[in-house]
Amino acid sequence: MSGVENVAGFDLGNIVSQNSLIFSSLEFLFRFLPVFLVVFYLTPVKYRKIVLFIGSILMYACGEPRFVFLLLACTALNFLIGKNMKVDIDSPFIHSKWRDKKRRKWLLLALITDVGVLAFFKIGNVADSNILLPLGISFYTFKMISYQMDVFRGKVEADNSFWSFGSYVCMFPQLTSGPIMRYDDASEGLEHLGCTPEQFEEGLRLLVIGLGAKVLLADRLGILWNDIQTIGFESISTPLAWLGAFTYSLQLYFDFEGYSLMAVGIGMMIGMPYIKNFDQPYMATSVSDFWRRWHMTLGSWFRDYVYIPMGGNRKGVPRLLLNLCVVWLLTGLWHGSGVNFLIWGITVGLFVIVEKLFYGKWLSRHKLVSHIYVWIVIPLTWVIFAVTSLPDLGIYFGRLFPFFGIGETLNPQDIFKYFSMYWWLLLAGIFFCIPGVSAWFNKHRKSWYANALLLVLFWMAVYQLTNAANNPFMYFRF
Incomplete structure (x- = not known):
């Protein structure tokens, strides 16, 4: 995007x-x-x-x-x-x-x-x-x-x-x-x-971490998505299409969480309270669980001012389904006026509904399967979110699932070229999605070596900014 x-x-x-x-x-x-x-x-x-x-x-x-x-x-x-x-x-x-x-x-x-x-x-x-x-x-x-x-x-x-x-x-x-x-x-x-020196320092930490997530991860991962758009969706192979979907998912996460951490950090530096907007969403065990962890302030807003006032889950299954449909329809429209956002909201809402009615409890009992499920379904929904042109969206899904006969791939070996270029960024993205990594840092965040790491991270981000054009945060458009 x-x-x-x-x-x-x-x-x-x-x-x-x-x-x-x-x-x-x-x-x-x-x-x-x-x-x-x-x-x-x-x-x-x-x-x-x-x-x-x-x-x-x-x-x-x-x-x-x-x-x-x-x-x-x-x-x-x-x-x-x-x-x-x-x-x-x-x-x-x-x-x-x-x-x-x-x-x-x-x-x-x-x-x-x-x-x-x-x-x-x-x-x-x-x-x-x-x-x-x-x-x-x-x-x-x-x-x-x-x-x-x-x-x-x-x-x-x-x-x-x-x-x-x-x-x-x-x-x-x-x-x-x-x-x-x-x-x-x-x-x-x-x-x-106003805030204490300790609060100011904590806010500064969040600011630096968010800056690193945005500049060193999200922006770099975004280059692959840009390359795929430049090549043209009709010309990429199925493996590259899947790599693009996974990469975009990580790009969007580190971009938006990076912004959120910077925003919260700056707020703390002037005396505002800490607000949690993400909670390890890619460690979720279902689509419903993912959206309880992603953009949490938006989810809680729709829950408190739309879903609950409409009756929530207190008025039977038909009303529950209606309420969920309304919430996800509005969520799609909130993100954008394009038809793809409407389709995206409806698609996510359908997954949430089907999980509630059928296999949600089963997923909660099978952790490994549930994680694999999330890592397949969520990138597919992000493709709908990312590709604003419906014809292009159809082509991309045709590449993801090559059963519909949209023509031969011009370069079926393209996955090797791009994976060799971006594997280390993908690995870094996955590494920083692991809960234990953030838990370790939170435990040691006041140590001298953690502060030294943040100092290095900050100047690496500054160096990157001096050598690249500014790339706006992806949620600026909503």
Whole structure:
């Protein structure tokens, strides 16, 4: 995907030219971030929310100036709506206030506005490929929706400070690609912005690990996927097609987890809590288990604000199946407006449903088979995610499963060439997917040799950045 110039109307050239928005860029690492942190910590604590908000808006404006006013307008409107829904969470009459028609109208206005803006750009992008999707619109829209729902339910108290609410919505580490932090998780950090030296050090560790995952693994693995697209799907052999699917799966994982670790690390460096967005997903034992471990903040968002309100699994099997279908249909549409994203969401949803109804319990009893199952099925679903053209998608699956007669491979020996070039990266990717590796590092992360490894990792990543063009994070487009 990273080699495609335009995906679902999203001009990647626009991102590449705005390096201040990309965490894995020299401009961000050696200009924006150090300057921001110095200004932030020289500012008295009570004014740091203002610094965070203005810094986030300036950073967003550097990369997406045409949509900065959209972000500001949505933030201001949601702040005002939240204040009008305000309720004392300690009040014994909270349940009666839930049913207050006025508050329901304010919630409805928030949902119509937020979902409407998101749908306008998603649907408009389908109708006119020249319409660009504002960076991070799916992420900051979901943050605003969760805030309004939690205020309405009485789970959190509406924020009285625009600077505080604006910092929550527009916080630059999470603005463009998440994780999707809930307001109740963010509120304590926003109240006392700042951290201890130990927290700052831990955040810096995560930043370096994420940078290494992105620059040294994801970007390098992405070269193979780019090569396969350049060759043309109709010209690759079946083994190379499978190698491409596996490689893309690892690329996407290290790209997005790398971003998430950097985002969480930067957040911790300014006093925000740690948010876990991945939990060794490729060690899952089923598709359902995989999606409980992958992009966990998005999964929990759909669970709490769509699946459970629709009844979850409490209203019988037919309703359960309907709820799962709706959740996965929306998940596909959230990721993109292309037909392939819709097919991808439906496909994953069908696997989840079939596992629940038939062989999910059997998989849980056969660990080896279940791991093999995941390592076959998940890369196939990622191919649907990656290939936006339906004819090309058909050709690629024809190469994966050469029973449909799509013509002879021009170079059936191509697998040997590319495997000899990328085997060490694939091996490294698989190695860092092993739970014991991260467990070892977490145990020794404060040791001098672990810090020395991180120092070497950082400068290796910087060296790589100085010798290659910046490659935007793959989730920038959603």
